[in-house]
Amino acid sequence: MLRKISKVWVVAFAIGFLMLLLPEKGFADYPIFTQRYTADPTAVVYNGRLYVYCSHDSDATPGQSTYNIPDITCISTDDLKNWTDHGEVFNAKRDSSWASVSWAPSIVYRNNKFYLYYGNGGNGIGVAVSDSPTGPFKDPLPRALITGSTPGVQPAPNMWLFDPGVFVDDDGQAYMYFGGNGQNNIRVIKLGNDMISTVGSAMSMSAPRFFEAAWMHKYKGKYYFSYASDFSQGASKIEYMMSDSPTTGFTYKGVILPQPPDNYNNNNHHTTVEFNGNWYCVYHNRTLAKQRGEEPAYQRNVAIDQLFYNSDGTIKQVVPTTDGLKQLKYVNPYVKNTAVNIHKESGIETEECSEGGRNLGFIQNGDWIQVKGVDFGSGGATSFEARVASNTEGGNIEVRLDSPTGKLIGTCKVEGTGGWQKWTTKSCSISGATGVHDLFFKFTGGNDYLFNFSWWKFTSDAMPTPTIQPTPTTQPTPTTSPRPSPVPVTERSAFSRLEVEEFNDIKSSTMQKIGTAGGGSGIGYIEKGDYLVYKDIDFGTGANSFKALVATTGTPNIELRLDSPTGTLVGTLSVASTDGFNAYEEQSCSISKVTGKHDLYLVFTGAVNIDWFTFDKGSDTNKIGDVNCDGKVNSTDITVLKRHLLKIAPLTGENLSNADTNGDGNVTSTDLTLLMRYILKIIDTFPI
Known part of the structure; x- marks a missing residue:
């Protein structure tokens, strides 16, 4: 294992920012990620998570005189406070046959794939493709997608071919905006439906004081072209234009983001993204380098800030602040949580885990991580589990509330396992953890590296709270909460996602509506012989398969019957154990072809929790x-x-x-x- 170069001591501080124009007060978090230097963000929303992809600035080296960006880092969140580290998802030297570096990415999800566009320095633009938002990404082309010989590019003297900004319009047409180093050095070109080819010639655009970071988004029918301005009027800013067309007719409107604090009047790069009904501006500054006392020119960190619109569609200036974004939902401690999903940290680094994903590594005495907003419920936690590995004598995980020196609720002793990737699960008792707290894991031990840390979870002997269902090894005793009520009968398509709690009739003495791990709701406390009824389900011209999101520790069946609890059996989902009643998995089965409208009966042969279900035509x-x-x-x-x-x-x-x-x-x-x-x-x- 490599030695840790330096510890990261994260210090949050408040900053007031005086604007010439009166903007709407916004809230931001920075730095949102501290394990590596990151910059030039792009973002995509997928399955309820916000994924941010960044240039990875390598650590500072003596005499460094330019940027060193060997790969692209990905992080994600579902609550805007805790960010999961997915590691370096693309490295040009490893994952491309022609490129040497990967600058300033742009991400698009289309055709059930993720397309990651990147600059090979300033000399051309490539594309990498993956089936997953976290990679692996591979460049499918033996060459750059955009070069100086691309039709219509005709680069001006010293024009930079980089900073791709890819936008897919409502009609399905995709565009790439790119260029740099001059207000007339903007090009836009159409992309093919395969997203790895171009269509026709590039078109020229112009923007006042354009420098780099071309980006396009659309809001209420208007097109917004934003960019980083040059230094002719002082510090570089994020400015923008508006139009009714994606390629022509733009009118300059002003500044979105002024020079952010701790940026040393240097360059910036941004993206705009809508997430959970709100708009955000993600950008970078140089706070981390300043905190560490390192040369700030070539090491940057990402930040995120809410973005607001005026009634006429123009954008209010962003006001950078620290730790101001609202946490969208609390963390459930009673399910497995990856240890690399954190709010703040001190001293740790991450690495690829042999059991999947990433783990905390290079942990030394005094290091810690913080998980923001953890809801232990009214009953509280009684025990704690951690997945760990150590090639030394190990150490301790001190479980504390609200600060690294806060209330100690338990200590988990970690012993050597014989290897840094030889994993075992350790546990300890917990006392005094109720309600909502920031959770701190403080690592203590000897002078060497202590252990690696992969995942954690708590358990509780108390009844589940209304919003969180623990993950017991057996189905818990039902609470005294009211039984779920039927909903009015409405015709529904079998091919839409049907929420299980929206039934029309029920036969059970124990079933209850429960909270699920993803923040939604479902049905639990199901016993053998129980059933749920969904009336007037329209199977159209035929359904051939059934899929449900389920959780169980056993192997129950869900029988799919038509028109009565003993009616025609069209299929049986033999549910495989998911190792917990809050460990949800999608499971499916084939069914006899069903057509037309029927009352659907889900008949259960044992304990299972279910969140939603749907049918598919299966061809x-x-x-x-x-x-x-x-x-x-x-x-x-x-x-x-x-x-x-x-x-x-x-x-x-x-x-x-x-x-x-x-x-x-x-x-x-x-x-x-x-x-x-x-x-x-x-x-x-x-x-x-």
């Missing part, structure tokens, strides 16, 4: 009509198909196959007519 025919491959068939697909028929943006591959709605092997105006009739609900299936 590739459900892809027909999804011309842009976004998993939906809607008016956007009509637009994309029209553009193909007009030869504006020809379709290829799966997109072209999905456009053949009559199955005759050709894509013509007949397919467009069928698609329109399907979306207007004149027909409910395609003639294939």
Whole structure:
């Protein structure tokens, strides 16, 4: 193992910022991540989490005179306070056949894939692709996607070909904005539906004092082109223009983000993203380097700040503050939590874990991590488990509340396991943990590295609270909470996600509505012979499979019956153990083809918790009509198909196959007519 270069002592401090224009007060957090230096953020929202991808600035070296950005780091959050470290998800020398560095990424989710665009220094732009937001990302091309010879680029003297900003419009057309070092050095080019090719020639754009960091987003029908300005009027700022078009007609509107504190009047780079109904600006400054007393020029850290709009659609200036964003939800301590999901830390680093994900490593005496906003409930925790490994004599995990020296509620002793990746689970008793607290793990022991730390969870002997269900090894005794009530009968599609608590009838003496690990709700305390009824479920022209989000420690069955609890058995989900009643997994089974409308009965043979369920047509025919491959068939697909028929943006591959709605092997105006009739609900299936 490599020696730790230096400890990280994170010091949060408040900063007042005086503006020439009166902005709306916003709230920000910085630094939000301290294990590595990070900059040039881009972001995507996926499955309820906000993923942020950053240039990874290497640690400072003596005499460093330029940026050293070998790879791209990814972090994510679901509560805006605790951030999970996913590590370096793309390294150009490792994951590309042609590039040597990876600067200033831009991320897009489309075609059920994640596309990560990056600059090879200032000499060209590449793209890497993954099926997962956390990688691995690989560059599928043997060359750069954008070079000086790309049609329409025609770089001006000293024009930088980097800082891609990729935007997908409502009609499915994707654009890449890029360039740097001059107000006329902006280019925009269309991307193909495969997202790894270009269409036509690049178009020129111009913006006052444009320097770098081209970015586009859309809000209420308006297009916002934002960028980092040059230094001709003092410090670089994030400024913006607005238009009714993604490529022309822009009018300058002003400043989104002034020079942030601790940035030493240096450059900046940003992204704008909507998450859980609010807009945010993610950017960088140089707070960490200042705190560490290191040269701040080439080592940066990311920050996030809420963004507000005026009634006329213009953007209010962002006001940087520290530790101001509201935590969206509390952390559930009664499920497995990865140790690399943290709010603040001191001294730790992370590394790849042999059991998946990442673990805390290089831990020494006095290091600590903080998890923000942990809800222990009214009953409180009684024990603690930690997954650990050590190649030395180990040490201790002190479990404390509200500060590194706060109330000690337990100490977990870690002994040597014979290897840094030879994992075991250690436990200890806990006393005095109730309600909501910041949770601190303080690591103590000898003078060497102590141990690695992968995950943690608490258990409780008390009844579950209304919002959190613990993870017992057996189904707990039901609480005295009211039984769930039926909802009014409404016709529902079998192919939508059906929340299990929205039933129309019930047979049980124990079933209760429960909180689930993801912050939602479900049904628990199910016993053998219980059933739930969902009336008027529309299976259309046929369903062939069933899927549910379930949790159990046993192996119960969920029988799927039609029209009565002893009616036609169309399928049985044999639920496999998930090792806990709050450890939810998606599980599925095939069913006999069901058509038309039926009352659906879920009949249970044992204890299981269930969050939601859905049905699927179970064949590739459900892809027909999804011309842009976004998993939906809607008016956007009509637009994309029209553009193909007009030869504006020809379709290829799966997109072209999905456009053949009559199955005759050709894509013509007949397919467009069928698609329109399907979306207007004149027909409910395609003639294939």
